[in-house]
Amino acid sequence: MVRLLLDPFLNELTSMFEHTTEKGSVWVTLKHSSDKSKVQRNKITSAGKELEYKCLVRATDGKKNISTLVGAKDHQRFQASYATILKARMTSLKKREKKDKRKAVDAVDKKVSKAAKPMDVDKKPQSSVKRA
Amino acid sequence: MVYIVSWDEFVEQSVQLFRASPQTTRYVMKYRHSDGKLVLKVTDDKQCLKFKTDQAQDAKKMEKLNNIFFTLMARGPETDITEVTGKEQTVQPPKRGRGRKQ
Numbered sequence: 001m002v003r004l005l006l007d008p009f010l011n012e013l014t015s016m017f018e019h020t021t022e023k024g025s026v027w028v029t030l031k032h033s034s035d036k037s038k039v040q041r042n043k044i045t046s047a048g049k050e051l052e053y054k055c056l057v058r059a060t061d062g063k064k065n066i067s068t069l070v071g072a073k074d075h076q077r078f079q080a081s082y083a084t085i086l087k088a089r090m091t092s093l094k095k096r097e098k099k100d101k102r103k104a105v106d107a108v109d110k111k112v113s114k115a116a117k118p119m120d121v122d123k124k125p126q127s128s129v130k131r132a
Numbered sequence: 133m134v135y136i137v138s139w140d141e142f143v144e145q146s147v148q149l150f151r152a153s154p155q156t157t158r159y160v161m162k163y164r165h166s167d168g169k170l171v172l173k174v175t176d177d178k179q180c181l182k183f184k185t186d187q188a189q190d191a192k193k194m195e196k197l198n199n200i201f202f203t204l205m206a207r208g209p210e211t212d213i214t215e216v217t218g219k220e221q222t223v224q225p226p227k228r229g230r231g232r233k234q
Contacts, residue, residue, distance in 0.1 A: 017165070025164040030198075032154045032205040055205035075206035082202075083195045092168035093188040 001058070001065045009057070009068035010081050016061045017089035029058045035069055133180040139193055142183040146174035147200065147213070149181060154209040159201045161194070170194070 004012060016026050033056035034041060044051055055070040057078075070078045136142040150157040157176040163169075170191060172183045185191075200213050 017163075021165045023166050025162050028161045028163075030159040030201050030205055032150070032157065032209065053205075053208060055202055070202065070206050072206045075202045079199055079202045083198065086191065086195070086198075089165075090163060090170065090188070090191050092165045093170060093191055094168065094186050095188050 001067050004066055004068050006068055006070065006074060006078055006081075009059075009066055010078075010085060012064075012066050013059050013082075014085055014089070016059060016064070016066075017085070020061050024061055027058075027060050027062075029056075031056045031058070033069075133182050135182045135184045139183065139190065142172070142174075142181060143197055143200070146181050146197070147204070149174055149176055149179055150201070150204055151209050152176075153178075154204075159205075161198075172197070 013026075013028070020026055032053055034051040034053050035056065036044065036051065041051060054072075055075060056067060057070055058065065058067040060066070136145070146159070150159075153176040157174065160173045160175075162171040162173070168186050170185050172194060174181045203211055203213055
């Protein structure tokens with residue numbers, strides 16, 4: 001597990017996403033951690049001091065492991081860059097489906113109107129009804 | 133472990149799980165580009181919550197959850213996350229706007 005600073009971590013994460021476009025997966029784990037060993041933790045707590053917690057971020061593509069620590073000061077900046085990377089890389093997800101019913105219906109309507117012009121189809125039966 | 137279908141339920145339960153055992157809980161995101169699949173998992177090694185999707189709109193929701201977990205984990209489990217969830221923020225701006233107009 002290689003411990004990196006925030007920006008090198010993000011760069012490395014980006015390249016992991018690039019390497020796994022054809023096959024493989026990327027795992028990103030977030031954990032609340034003091035980054036101290038059990039002995040160190042016991043020392044600090046027995047001395048009556050409080051442990052300082054940070055957010056440990058680990059990433060792997062199954063071959064390489066990287067990690068970084070995000071503190072309270074950096075988490076907003078890191079979160080923003082992380083979100084940008086995810087947006088840029090998670091491009092194989094489906095845009096839209098049944099879940100969003102309104103949008104799905106709209107999309108179908110547009111397709112139908114382009115293909116068959118339903119307006120005309122609707123008018124014809126109506127007019128025929130009036131005539132009858 | 134069975135996948136949770138409702139997103140809101142998944143968020144609520146995972147935040148609860150983290151608050152109940154902040155020392156052991158981890159939040160894992162797995163993304164598989166070739167299959168276009170995204171799996172989110174929150175576990176404390178006793179209880180496991182999972183959510184699976186192939187929808188791009190769920191990735192947007194995940195961004196909010198990431199935000200929640202970064203805040204909770206970097207600042208501590210007691211942190212108030214109402215700011216991060218954006219539920220209150222969406223209510224506040226229109227109120228302010230009306231106030232200025234009057």
